[in-house]
Amino acid sequence: MSIEQLTALEIGRRIAAGEVSSREVTAHFLQRIEGGNARINAFVHVDPERSLQLAEDADRRLAAGELTSPLAGVPIAIKDILCEEGVPTSCGSRMLEGFAPPYTATAVQRLLDAGMVPLGKTNMDEFAMGGSTETSVYGVSRNPWDLERTPGGSSGGAAAVLAAGLAPLSIGSDTGGSVRQPAAFCGVCGLKPTYGRISRYGLVAFASSLDQVGPLAHTIEDIAACLQVLAGHDPRDSTSLAAEVPQYAAQLGRPLKGLKVGVIREHVEHAALDGAIRLAVERGQQQLAGLGAQIVEVHLPHTQYSVATYYLVAPSEASGNLSRYDGVHYGFRQVGSAGAGAASPLDAMISRSRSVGFGEEVKRRIMLGTFALSSGYYDAYYKKGQQVRRLIANDYQTAFEQVDVLLGPVTPTTAFKLGEKSSDPVQMYLCDLFTVGANLAGVPSLSIPAGLDEKGLPLAVQLQAPVLEEPRLLQVAHQMQRAGFFEQKLANDTL
Amino acid sequence: MTTAPYKIVIGLEVHVQLSTESKLFCSCETTFGAPPNTQICPVCLGLPGALPVLNRRAVELAIRTGLALHCEIAPETKWDRKNYFYPDLPKGYQISQFDQPICGPGYLDFPDPERDGESLRVRLIRAHLEEDAGKSMHDEAAGRADSRIDLNRTGTPLLEIVSEPDLRSAPAAKAFLTELRLLLTYLGVSDCNMQEGSLRADANVNLHIDKEGRTLATPIVEVKNLNSFRAVERALNYETQRQYDAWLKTGQEMGQAPKQTRGWDDAAGVTVPQREKEESSDYRYFPDPDLVPLHIAAEQLQSLGQGGGQRLEGLPAALRRELETEHGLKPYDADVIVSQGRGVVEYFQSAVSAGAVAKRVSSWIQQDVLRTLNETGGSIETFPVGAARLAELLQAIETGELDNSRGKDVFQYWLTQGVSELSVAKTALGIASVDRGELEALCRELLDENPKVVEQVREGNLKGLGSLIGAAKKKNPNADPKLVRELCQQLIEAL
Numbered sequence: 009m010s011i012e013q014l015t016a017l018e019i020g021r022r023i024a025a026g027e028v029s030s031r032e033v034t035a036h037f038l039q040r041i042e043g044g045n046a047r048i049n050a051f052v053h054v055d056p057e058r059s060l061q062l063a064e065d066a067d068r069r070l071a072a073g074e075l076t077s078p079l080a081g082v083p084i085a086i087k088d089i090l091c092e093e094g095v096p097t098s099c100g101s102r103m104l105e106g107f108a109p110p111y112t113a114t115a116v117q118r119l120l121d122a123g124m125v126p127l128g129k130t131n132m133d134e135f136a137m138g139g140s141t142e143t144s145v146y147g148v149s150r151n152p153w154d155l156e157r158t159p160g161g162s163s164g165g166a167a168a169v170l171a172a173g174l175a176p177l178s179i180g181s182d183t184g185g186s187v188r189q190p191a192a193f194c195g196v197c198g199l200k201p202t203y204g205r206i207s208r209y210g211l212v213a214f215a216s217s218l219d220q221v222g223p224l225a226h227t228i229e230d231i232a233a234c235l236q237v238l239a240g241h242d243p244r245d246s247t248s249l250a251a252e253v254p255q256y257a258a259q260l261g262r263p264l265k266g267l268k269v270g271v272i273r274e275h276v277e278h279a280a281l282d283g284a285i286r287l288a289v290e291r292g293q294q295q296l297a298g299l300g301a302q303i304v305e306v307h308l309p310h311t312q313y314s315v316a317t318y319y320l321v322a323p324s325e326a327s328g329n330l331s332r333y334d335g336v337h338y339g340f341r342q343v344g345s346a347g348a349g350a351a352s353p354l355d356a357m358i359s360r361s362r363s364v365g366f367g368e369e370v371k372r373r374i375m376l377g378t379f380a381l382s383s384g385y386y387d388a389y390y391k392k393g394q395q396v397r398r399l400i401a402n403d404y405q406t407a408f409e410q411v412d413v414l415l416g417p418v419t420p421t422t423a424f425k426l427g428e429k430s431s432d433p434v435q436m437y438l439c440d441l442f443t444v445g446a447n448l449a450g451v452p453s454l455s456i457p458a459g460l461d462e463k464g465l466p467l468a469v470q471l472q473a474p475v476l477e478e479p480r481l482l483q484v485a486h487q488m489q490r491a492g493f494f495e496q497k498l499a500n501d502t503l
Numbered sequence: 504m505t506t507a508p509y510k511i512v513i514g515l516e517v518h519v520q521l522s523t524e525s526k527l528f529c530s531c532e533t534t535f536g537a538p539p540n541t542q543i544c545p546v547c548l549g550l551p552g553a554l555p556v557l558n559r560r561a562v563e564l565a566i567r568t569g570l571a572l573h574c575e576i577a578p579e580t581k582w583d584r585k586n587y588f589y590p591d592l593p594k595g596y597q598i599s600q601f602d603q604p605i606c607g608p609g610y611l612d613f614p615d616p617e618r619d620g621e622s623l624r625v626r627l628i629r630a631h632l633e634e635d636a637g638k639s640m641h642d643e644a645a646g647r648a649d650s651r652i653d654l655n656r657t658g659t660p661l662l663e664i665v666s667e668p669d670l671r672s673a674p675a676a677k678a679f680l681t682e683l684r685l686l687l688t689y690l691g692v693s694d695c696n697m698q699e700g701s702l703r704a705d706a707n708v709n710l711h712i713d714k715e716g717r718t719l720a721t722p723i724v725e726v727k728n729l730n731s732f733r734a735v736e737r738a739l740n741y742e743t744q745r746q747y748d749a750w751l752k753t754g755q756e757m758g759q760a761p762k763q764t765r766g767w768d769d770a771a772g773v774t775v776p777q778r779e780k781e782e783s784s785d786y787r788y789f790p791d792p793d794l795v796p797l798h799i800a801a802e803q804l805q806s807l808g809q810g811g812g813q814r815l816e817g818l819p820a821a822l823r824r825e826l827e828t829e830h831g832l833k834p835y836d837a838d839v840i841v842s843q844g845r846g847v848v849e850y851f852q853s854a855v856s857a858g859a860v861a862k863r864v865s866s867w868i869q870q871d872v873l874r875t876l877n878e879t880g881g882s883i884e885t886f887p888v889g890a891a892r893l894a895e896l897l898q899a900i901e902t903g904e905l906d907n908s909r910g911k912d913v914f915q916y917w918l919t920q921g922v923s924e925l926s927v928a929k930t931a932l933g934i935a936s937v938d939r940g941e942l943e944a945l946c947r948e949l950l951d952e953n954p955k956v957v958e959q960v961r962e963g964n965l966k967g968l969g970s971l972i973g974a975a976k977k978k979n980p981n982a983d984p985k986l987v988r989e990l991c992q993q994l995i996e997a998l
Binding site: 090097099104109111113208209210211212213216217243244245246247325327328330331332333334336337338354355358378381382383386390 | 584
């Protein structure tokens with residue numbers, strides 16, 4: 009079996025056992041990237057020398073007994089939204105083209121501390137705003153299962169590199185589904201942990217109250233191991249949770265007998281839901297029942313407002329978060345004569361830098377957020393959005409008083425064709441229907457594969473649990489994987 | 504001076520830089536005068552992904568100040584983003600407090616500058632914490648469009664104290680600020696150095712004009728750049744006249760013209776219009792999702808208020824009262840001593856409790872101690888003549904052991920030769936008591952030598968006695984001037 013077909017933990021085990029070195033593994037994946045990345049455009053920045061250097065460091069530290077993580081020495085792909093000192097971090101934007109931060113994100117630092125080896129930066133929608141990785145300054149990424157289709161987004165590159173076997177593990181970020189939706193489109197697992205479980209320090213902000221770093225992998229055990237490395241309180245992030253980090257692998261083997269699973273009626277009965285995905289959810293129900301779980305129907309009655317709410321809250325926060333890109337201190341700058349409405353050459357410079365440096369979707373959301381926060385509109389939009397967000401969170405709370413986990417779809421459809429929705433933002437936004445709720449409520453949520461549809465495209469289902477109940481979420485998913493609900497599978501259409 | 508046909512109405516906004524070691528949301532130093540851009544980090548630079556973490560010390564200082572200003576301290580306070588673009592604001596927003604300031608309504612009493620012994624009260628609307636912006640330096644002198652930005656100050660904690668428009672004169676505004684600065688200095692929350700920008704005041708000014716039995720208000724003008732107490736008084740006097748003249752010319756009332764911002768040009772002695780902020784200043788405030796709301800526990804308030812939730816003790820107003828009522832000082836003298844700061848007050852208190860008479864201590868502090876400190880630039884804490892030593896000297900004067908002028912000789916001797924036992928100084932200066940017979944002989948001698956003076960005194964002109972005293976001191980430095988005067992007068996009358 010070739011290395012890319014192994015799980016991350018198996019690779020880690022072999023490295024720890026001395027059967028293979030981190031350097032050899034890293035070189036293997038770098039070689040696969042060199043051969044396979046051009047077709048899917050999933051990595052946007054790779055520095056083989058640096059990765060090999062880090063792998064050698066890991067080998068040395070392993071030999072010295074300094075590393076204890078089962079993922080020590082294992083390569084990992086990093087979404088282009090996480091800062092790494094001296095490494096280009098551009099968020100898929102012209103605005104940050106060539107920007108190399110002078111500091112490292114806490115999440116990445118934790119990976120490095122554990123002896124994991126960053127392979128490079130993966131492509132994404134500009135500033136994580138999108139669901140198809142079509143708005144990146146680096147061009148579109150392609151779905152390894154069908155190169156005419158999107159790998160999803162915004163963490164499209166992060167999911168595609170797994171499906172193509174270019175990396176054994178990857179981390180992305182999820183603001184409204186940006187880990188789970190690409191995971192679903194590419195046939196891999198993707199976790200959005202509880203808000204605050206993983207530090208956001210060094211994660212370039214899109215919508216601060218929704219953003220969360222999350223791992224993508226082929227197996228739930230890999231997800232659990234990676235989460236173990238990433239999770240924990242960070243004094244540099246005021247919103248990171250102080251709660252103790254459990255042993256995520258410990259509960260995976262526990263049987264599901266007596267567990268109550270709620271199927272979200274508003275999701276499975278939604279008119280936009282693809283039939284094959286509905287069937288996948290049903291198959292999940294049956295399997296969970298077979299594993300001893302009790303299946304009940306639950307309601308998230310404010311589901312119909314979730315997309316609208318999300319598209320008020322997220323752009324509002326984004327409009328503030330992206331104000332720092334003004335061409336003054338770093339990043340893209342465009343000077344020129346003062347245009348209409350510019351009070352001074354300075355205003356003109358800021359205005360031009362932002363007009364040219366940001367893409368259409370980013371500008372659309374900045375304008376949306378600016379409008380929602382404006383005097384006279386604040387109450388009707390931003391404030392109303394916050395109120396409905398509370399109602400949506402209450403829906404989850406009520407549901408979790410009845411059941412232990414929620415089951416439903418991740419996306420209304422399987423991976424759509426490139427260009428299919430890029431001219432219609434509302435159609436694109438509606439794809440977030442089933443995923444944004446978890447971000448608005450702050451609960452952990454997991455996308456797992458559910459086989460392929462008749463076109464050979466990956467299907468997926470979504471599991472959600474109460475705040476900080478990642479162990480339960482991972483336990484359910486792992487039991488399903490073990491019972492054959494899905495298996496590690498690379499797309500055929502690769503090397 | 505005739506009574507003006509109008510009343511000036513002034514409200515102040517005071518920005519106080521709190522004396523924390525590090526900035527409000529990062530651990531950078533706040534020392535003034537460091538080379539540009541050396542006290543910076545990813546957080547205060549607003550780099551992508553960097554996050555703010557609250558400095559608890561700043562909160563403590565804000566609460567201490569609030570308690571001393573009789574403010575209600577909010578049990579829960581939060582942080583808001585104030586959005587605007589400016590090159591010295593690297594995030595594109597300032598973290599401030601919008602609708603839940605840490606300190607609610609309060610007041611400050613201060614000596615009325617126009618009525619001795621009376622006091623004025625200004626009500627305070629609120630005091631909130633916020634981060635400072637950086638400094639832009641426009642090098643226009645060089646004839647180039649060359650601006651430089653120093654971000655050392657970015658993120659420095661400020662407490663913005665906002666008053667009701669309760670002030671009715673420029674001297675009152677100056678007196679209010681003087682008292683506020685004194686209070687802040689006593690609290691140790693700020694060094695209040697106006698030159699370094701640690702205390703900055705903006706004034707909102709307009710006039711209430713009596714016209715044909717009704718009172719009308721002129722448009723409110725915000726006057727900025729008041730960076731000395733003198734500037735406050737001058738600018739307000741100027742602005743009063745300017746607004747009255749403008750009203751005579753235009754007849755414009757409040758509501759008929761937008762609120763204007765003017766800057767004080769100290770050299771020219773005028774206020775000049777400043778660039779209007781973006782139309783009606785829509786800062787699009789919204790809660791900063793990177794920070795969590797702050798809960799202030801009752802116990803914390805108690806410990807910061809030094810016991811029982813009481814207001815802080817030993818502050819200027821209370822000390823003035825103590826000096827007036829317990830020690831019998833006149834309001835003017837009490838104010839002079841209290842205005843010198845806690846060190847001088849403690850010096851006064853120690854000298855009095857060591858047995859010296861309060862009024863004499865007050866007079867010696869004002870005339871001798873403070874003058875010496877002014878001349879040498881020293882501080883009371885390191886003043887060579889300690890309170891106990893001064894008390895010993897003043898007691899000796901009180902008992903007639905030596906006269907006042909010889910007392911001053913001892914004081915000077917101590918300052919120049921080093922402090923010693925009083926007896927040592929007396930011996931060194933040849934101070935000995937002169938018996939009455941000896942002194943009478945000396946006076947007769949003087950009268951013989953100064954027949955003109957004798958003549959003058961006999962005609963009722965007592966001025967000449969002064970010169971006799973001078974002459975007596977020359978003959979015998981230990982001659983008691985009071986006694987010399989008495990004896991000479993008696994002797995002349997007896998002639």
